[in-house]
Amino acid sequence: MAKIIILGAGLTGLSAAYHLEQNGFFDYKIYDKEDAPGGLCRSVQQDGFTFDYTGHLLHINDPYMESFSNDNLGKKNFNTIVRRSFIQSHDTFIKYPFQINLYGLPSKVISECIEGFVNRPQSNKDPKSFHAWVMKHFGAGLAKHFFTPFQSKILAYDIKKITPSWTGRFVPKTSLTQMIDGALGGQKEDEKVGYNSTFFYPQKGGISYIISSLVAKIKNQIQTGFEMESIDLQNKVVTFTNGDFETYDHLINTIPLDNFLKKTVDSSATNLNPQHKNLVCNSVFNFNLGINRADLTTKHWIYFPEGEYPFYRLGFPHNFAKSMAPAGCSSLYGECAFVGQTDTQALLANALDKTKKILNLNDNEIITQKIITIPRAYVLYTFWREKNLPQLLNQLEQHAIYSIGRYGGWKYSSMQESILDGQKVAQQILSEQQVMPSQQFEQENLFK
Ligand SMILES: Cc1cc2nc3c(=O)[nH]c(=O)nc-3n(C[C@H](O)[C@H](O)[C@H](O)COP(=O)(O)OP(=O)(O)OC[C@H]3O[C@@H](n4cnc5c(N)ncnc54)[C@H](O)[C@@H]3O)c2cc1C
Known part of the structure; x- marks a missing residue:
């Protein structure tokens, strides 16, 4: 018996464990199906290269996360990097974000984007779908040349069937002045647009450095x-599955919500089990290459909206930290999204072919290759999810189950949010449920 069980030792589960312990609470157990903690925040070493489970960059814009990182990760152990990201479009590379960097595109494309923006449909109604949201905020030209092909590719889903509720900090809006400036090449090199204009990356060990730092702070096994x-x-x-079992008072779930629900035995009238069928997400096929060429590119990553490329993004970890590739070498990751099944052999062959062409690579330069498939990657914000998820999470809470994190909470979220989710849930359970052993702590020390 443990008062609290945490399912999943990815970043969210580990953060919950850490924050319980920080508040002096140790009557909990944390479990993970893998043989090492970390979840998606994981790196592998191969032939002198470090590859993450696809590109993972740390974005910090929350004051608590700032102090958590200073105290536990050590900012000095991170490179602070100003984004150099691009979009491949119409045989050229333009700077990200597309909507304010049209310079270099064919004049017809630029005029369609500006005209579409000026004539975008005006309505006071909240757009229901992501597609309608794009039309309202960006217009038909930007929809045609960037948002529709790109978002359809990264989500592998019909963008008329998803809501725009995730766009908040992820999609920078624009103005006519910004668009015209950008079309004339006027954007400043260091334009601070978007949530990822500056990011942090560990100097050593890849992104799993965050996990090893956090694990080192946790006392319970x-x-x-x-x-x-x-x-x-x-x-x-x-x-x-190993035959063991455990009872609990409160459960923090960070494993994917669809799978969690599927495994519930619920004899109540509101049987939650069948709801798992309504949760939809995509998968990402991630290929990583170690390349025997110094300075393959100075870019950090490139987005690919056009259909001829099977990947939506290529990124270059050797530009995040020198330790990611041996001296004289470069590295890259590519990401292709799909829903359901796909022929990964055919996908890889096509992706390698296009990668080699776009970067002028030859076979001899590819020293090593690591393929990773992420079965649950982007949660799809379907209309069902929008309408029913809050109630579903609420019903679980009535069973003393707090389902959080990117997949437990079934949302589009980042590593920062994982840390914050873990902190909040520890605070919520310990304060609301009064599971705190009272004599161990000074009340004023709680949740500092
Ligand atoms: C393609 C992609 C790119 C991303 N890029 C970034 C980025 O650049 N920056 C950023 O901040 N974030 C990024 N993220 C998001 C980031 O990976 C997540 O927010 C974070 O790692 C989620 O942590 P988690 O603990 O909630 O989930 P997970 O990491 O999925 O952890 C869940 C854990 O549960 C375990 N588990 C699953 N099933 C069971 C079971 N039945 N029993 C026991 N244990 C189980 C798993 O083994 C896993 O360890 C990206 C995500 C994806 C998919």
């Missing part, structure tokens, strides 16, 4: 090799 098989909501028992 992280129980790896424990895959949750089923959960009895009424009796509050979790059973694992």
